Structures are given as structure tokens and as C-alpha cells.
Amino acid sequence: SAEELAEAVESVDVFARVSPEHKVAILSALQGNGHTVAMTGDGVNDAPALRSADVGVAMGQRGTDVARAASDMVLLDDNFTTIRDAVEAGRGVFDNLRKFVNYLLSANAGEVAVVFLGVLVGAALFPETFAGQPEALILTPVMLLWINLVTDGLPALALGADPTAPDVMERPPRGRDEPVIGRRMTASILGIGAIMAVTGLAVFFYGLDQQGLLVAQTALFTFLVAVEIVRIQVIRSRF
Secondary structure, eight states, rough: OHHHHHHHOOOOOOOSSHHHHHHHHHHHHHHHHTOOOEEEEEEEGGGHHHSSSSSEEOOOOOOHHHHHHSSSSTTOOOOOOHHHHHHHHHHHHHHHHHHHHHHHHHHHHHHHHHHHHHHHHHOOOHHHHHHHOOOOOOHHHHHHHIIIIIIHHHHHHHTTTTTOTTTTGGGGOOOOOSSSSSSSHHHHHHHHHHHHHHHHHHHHHHHHTOOOOOHHHHHHHHHHHHHHHHHHHHTTTTO
């Protein structure tokens, strides 16, 4: 029965003499138990199961046209280890995508907060400086361009091409609906942005109070450039 089959698929490793209908039934039983199922095949009789599987994998050399058309992935070398390599590469790409997004969004969050909050706090604490001088800016446009193009852009490109972590295949698989920006990454983006803003503004207003606007801008610019390098390691450490 369907109930007996659902129980059997959890403990039985090999089913022999199965027909195409049996393959689909075994696959459906596994899916019904909450498993994500991959199906490999090369013949016409494998096509229904290849179509029904979460990931259908057909043989590229000896596989039939029907099997290749019904599958999601085709092994051009007919080597099963290629499936493992593809999973490893996919996990590496997903990791790098998350690092790239985390790095850019946390940087922009911190920089926007520094400029926006800096003007508000500066106008309240140093009205004579910010109200009387049109050039009184938290960061000059050239500084912001340098940070965005050089200090943000180039490291982000490097993170996008980061080598795959050596333990990537030891991790449990992620859910198929897991987003790139999850709760943990959102907390990371907001947390890093807040730390950058609070610390950067403290550096800026201390320099403004002690040495004037040019020194304060230089100190804040230097701080943001330096913290970008530290932030790369913080973000990469998760992976």
C-alpha cells in the first residue's frame, strides 16, 4: 500500500525489478516524507520519474533524447561525481552571492547613516559650522565616490570570485525557498551599518571639536576606508 511504501523507502536501499510506474511511486513516497529527491536515468522508461523528481539528471552520452528532454540537468560526461561537483560549485556561487550582497548593502547602509545623521547631529551640536559654511559636509563628493568605486566596488568583485570554502559539502542542504537575504543577513547588514555609523560619527565629531572640519572629514574618510577591509573578514568568516 502507499502507507507501507512510505515507511519502506526510509529503510530500504535497493528496489529491484521496478517498472516506470514503480519508480514514480518510490519517488512520490520519498517526496511525501519531506525529502528532496534527485533522479538519474538514461532511458525512455526513466522519463516519468525524471520529470517528477525535484532534480532530474539524465546521461548526456548514452541517454535517450526523451530522458534528456525530461530532465533538469544533463551529465555530458555520464560521470556521477559530476553531480557532486555541480552541488559544490552551486553552493560556492550562492555563498559568494550572499557575501557580495551583504558587503555592498551593509556598506551603503553605514555610509547613508553617516551622511544623513551626521548632518542632523552637526546642525544641532555645531550650528556655527554647518549653518554658516555651505562647504560644511560630512564627506566631500570626491570622498564618497572613492569609497563607493574603490573601497566598495573592487572588494565586492573579489568576494564574487572567492574560492569555494573547503567545508561547503559538510554543511546540511539549505531549503529550496531560502532567500539570499535572510534574517541573519538582515541583522548583519543593519548591525554592521549601525556600528559604522556610530563609530564613524564619533570619530568625525571628535575631530571637528578638536581640530576643525578638514581634519574631521579626513579622519572619517580614513576610518571608513580602513573599516571596509576589516568588514570583509567579518563577512567572510561566516562562510
